[in-house]
Amino acid sequence: MKMRAAVLEEFGKPLVVQQLDLAEPRPGEALVRLVACGVCHTDLYTASGTDPSGYVPTVLGHEGAGVVEAVGDGVRDVAPGDHVVTLFSPQCRECLHCESTRTNICLAIREQQGQGYLPDGTARLSRDGEPIRHFMGTSTFAEYAVLPEIALAKITPEAPLDRACLFACGLTTGIGAATNTAKVEAGSTCVIFGAGMVGLGAVVGCRLQGAERIICVDLSDDRLELATNHGATETMIGGDDAVARIVESTDGFGADYTFEATGNVGVMRQAVESARMGWGLCTVAGVAGKGETLDVIPRFLITGRRVCGSSFGGIKGRDEVPQLVERYLAGEIDVDSFVSHKLTLDDVSRGFELMEAQDGIRSVIDFA
Ligand SMILES: NC(=O)c1ccc[n+]([C@@H]2O[C@H](COP(=O)([O-])OP(=O)(O)OC[C@H]3O[C@@H](n4cnc5c(N)ncnc54)[C@H](O)[C@@H]3O)[C@@H](O)[C@H]2O)c1
Ligand SMILES: [Zn+2]
Ligand SMILES: [Zn+2]
Numbered sequence: 001m002k003m004r005a006a007v008l009e010e011f012g013k014p015l016v017v018q019q020l021d022l023a024e025p026r027p028g029e030a031l032v033r034l035v036a037c038g039v040c041h042t043d044l045y046t047a048s049g050t051d052p053s054g055y056v057p058t059v060l061g062h063e064g065a066g067v068v069e070a071v072g073d074g075v076r077d078v079a080p081g082d083h084v085v086t087l088f089s090p091q092c093r094e095c096l097h098c099e100s101t102r103t104n105i106c107l108a109i110r111e112q113q114g115q116g117y118l119p120d121g122t123a124r125l126s127r128d129g130e131p132i133r134h135f136m137g138t139s140t141f142a143e144y145a146v147l148p149e150i151a152l153a154k155i156t157p158e159a160p161l162d163r164a165c166l167f168a169c170g171l172t173t174g175i176g177a178a179t180n181t182a183k184v185e186a187g188s189t190c191v192i193f194g195a196g197m198v199g200l201g202a203v204v205g206c207r208l209q210g211a212e213r214i215i216c217v218d219l220s221d222d223r224l225e226l227a228t229n230h231g232a233t234e235t236m237i238g239g240d241d242a243v244a245r246i247v248e249s250t251d252g253f254g255a256d257y258t259f260e261a262t263g264n265v266g267v268m269r270q271a272v273e274s275a276r277m278g279w280g281l282c283t284v285a286g287v288a289g290k291g292e293t294l295d296v297i298p299r300f301l302i303t304g305r306r307v308c309g310s311s312f313g314g315i316k317g318r319d320e321v322p323q324l325v326e327r328y329l330a331g332e333i334d335v336d337s338f339v340s341h342k343l344t345l346d347d348v349s350r351g352f353e354l355m356e357a358q359d360g361i362r363s364v365i366d367f368a
Helices: 041-048 110-115 161-168 170-181 197-208 221-229 242-249 265-273 298-302 317-329 345-356
Strands: 002-008 016-022 029-038 063-071 083-086 125-127 144-148 152-155 189-193 213-218 234-237 257-260 281-284 306-309 339-343 362-366
Touching: 002 345, 016 144, 016 345, 029 083, 029 161, 041 345, 063 144, 063 161, 083 161, 083 317, 152 161, 152 317, 161 170, 161 317, 161 339, 161 362, 170 197, 170 257, 170 281, 170 317, 189 197, 189 265, 197 213, 197 221, 197 257, 213 221, 213 242, 221 234, 234 242, 242 265, 257 265, 265 281, 339 345, 345 362
Parallel strands: 189 213, 189 257, 213 234, 257 281, 281 306, 339 362
Antiparallel strands: 002 016, 016 125, 029 063, 029 144, 029 362, 063 083, 083 152
8 A cells, every 4th residue: 555654865864754654564563543642762862873772764753653454364363443553663472571560661573673574584564565674563653554463552442542642652661660660658758850841651550550759850951840730749850969958858878669761871870879789689671872871879779779671561562452441541640741742744853853842741643
């Protein structure tokens, strides 16, 4: 079939919206009509050419939500008409990692996905007979996408898809960092560095877990105000003395849980150092630049602090994204306030500009 998609033709250049060919879903795959798609940092990171594993041409986009239109042979869990959220972090339910409760990093299709192909090693996207590689296994800056069934979370049709799409990446990443990776205990003190989509999600996650103190640190007053609306009990402007201020406000010990959601390695270090002596857990969600390293003074570890990383919030997408969407519908998560701009597919590059200007939290492409 023919469909319109935003193609990254060259790094550092605006995406070019054009008509592409999309082949039918093969066994284990589904054709999804996109209804909405958020614009995330990882799309911008790849578009800019900074991501060392990036390639062109490709169709970006990974925060998609839509409706299944057709399925290939052997597809069992989704059917035409189902509402779905796309999963760049799939869940096959069969591999060693999927069978473990200790991780959400599915091993089934990692290699092919990283190279831009669907699990059988080929692409469904093409132009004039030339294959075009997929991005993050999703390529949702397009009217339609073909994805493996294991990369689709079936959600209730009651959820508006222009809100549900945020659960495809940023929001789930933040919430899950608190609920799944750190498993924040009720009554604890939490510090979140960064109040973008991921950090605000972590604020929400800490609140859902019943944390007593939720301290959010950012450089922007507007974002800190949003953090307060989502459950932060205290806010703080970041800076070199952030660790000292946090330690001071926690009786000289530091916080039970800290979260890093800036991607800045200096802030990651602050997150480690403001975790409590004895049992403080620092969860790193930010993605650092190429070649950057995190400096940790070993004494901080010897004295009982732990550091862990979190990909997609430790969330097993097919099982848990539908549950998060239910919690949103039940009124536990205010998703509306995160959607700051609605764009058409043709305006997708504007989404990058808004992100660079820190104008709003999320721009969402509306395909309707
Ligand atoms: N682990 C994952 O699976 C995953 C998924 C999505 C995004 N990410 C990463 O998470 C990070 C955050 O993403 P986002 O979309 O929320 O980004 P964002 O740019 O919207 O938010 C980052 C925030 O950090 C703040 N900040 C910058 N310097 C600071 C400082 N010194 N102290 C305190 N705050 C500071 C900024 O003001 C901004 O509000 C990025 O690195 C992104 O790549 C990770
Ligand atoms: Zn993302
Ligand atoms: Zn798996």
